Amino acid sequence: xxxxxxxxxxxxxxxxxxxxxxxxxxxxxxxxxxxxxxxxxxxxxxxxxxxxxxxxxxxxxxxxxxxxxxxxxxxxxxxxxxxxxxxxxxxxxxxxxxxxxxxxxxxxxxxxxxxxxxxx
Amino acid sequence: xxxxxxxxxxxxxxxxxxxxxxxxxxxxxxxxxxxxxxxxxxxxxxxxxxxxxxxxxxxxxxxxxxxxxxxxxxxxxxxxxxxxxxxxxxxxxxxxxxxxxxxxxxxxxxxxxx
Numbered sequence: 001x002x003x004x005x006x007x008x009x010x011x012x013x014x015x016x017x018x019x020x021x022x023x024x025x026x027x028x029x030x031x032x033x034x035x036x037x038x039x040x041x042x043x044x045x046x047x048x049x050x051x052x053x054x055x056x057x058x059x060x061x062x063x064x065x066x067x068x069x070x071x072x073x074x075x076x077x078x079x080x081x082x083x084x085x086x087x088x089x090x091x092x093x094x095x096x097x098x099x100x101x102x103x104x105x106x107x108x109x110x111x112x113x114x115x116x117x118x119x120x
Numbered sequence: 121x122x123x124x125x126x127x128x129x130x131x132x133x134x135x136x137x138x139x140x141x142x143x144x145x146x147x148x149x150x151x152x153x154x155x156x157x158x159x160x161x162x163x164x165x166x167x168x169x170x171x172x173x174x175x176x177x178x179x180x181x182x183x184x185x186x187x188x189x190x191x192x193x194x195x196x197x198x199x200x201x202x203x204x205x206x207x208x209x210x211x212x213x214x215x216x217x218x219x220x221x222x223x224x225x226x227x228x229x230x231x232x233x234x
Contacts, residue, residue, distance in 0.1 A: 110163075
């Protein structure tokens with residue numbers, strides 16, 4: 001159980017276009033989802049925390065108008081990279097936290113497989 | 121503030137020999153500490169976690185880690201490496217008090233030599 005999927009796994013787009021990445025919790029409900037960015041040979045950097053039904057909380061230095069996050073349901077959060085530029089090329093990873101205590105620690109995050117974005 | 125330092129960016133061991141991946145942490149409060157593994161094209165998987173209970177934590181796939189407050193360390197070990205252990209490993213710290221934010225180390229790539 002506790003599987004998180006991301007779609008697409010890879011995307012290539014032209015500079016100036018927008019790209020939407022989906023993050024889904026497949027077998028559990030997630031009140032909170034997190035979006036990370038991972039640079040080559042670098043650590044994961046938290047971009048924003050997304051709570052179902054409310055506005056996302058962005059980390060310092062992350063442009064909220066460029067990285068639009070929507071957490072419309074307990075199983076889906078989306079990240080839209082608007083007006084993408086080559087410097088936005090990266091590996092984007094989401095994670096989801098269980099809504100309720102059950103078989104899992106209620107603070108454990110389950111990670112998706114990531115989305116590789118390449119902006120030409 | 122909290123941070124983690126993974127002391128080795130790359131570790132190579134022969135199959136069947138012990139594995140040691142080093143991690144030091146810094147935290148103003150009592151930390152929760154985690155080790156995650158990342159295989160290519162797969163999501164990060166939790167290996168084990170420390171949350172102020174037993175200082176020696178056993179995880180999946182034969183891995184374990186020991187929380188040493190005096191040394192601010194949380195090193196990951198395994199007695200005998202397997203080819204399937206080749207992956208990227210991340211040491212992660214989180215501070216409680218309702219803060220679920222995870223702070224990741226820079227990762228250690230583990231290579232297993234046949």
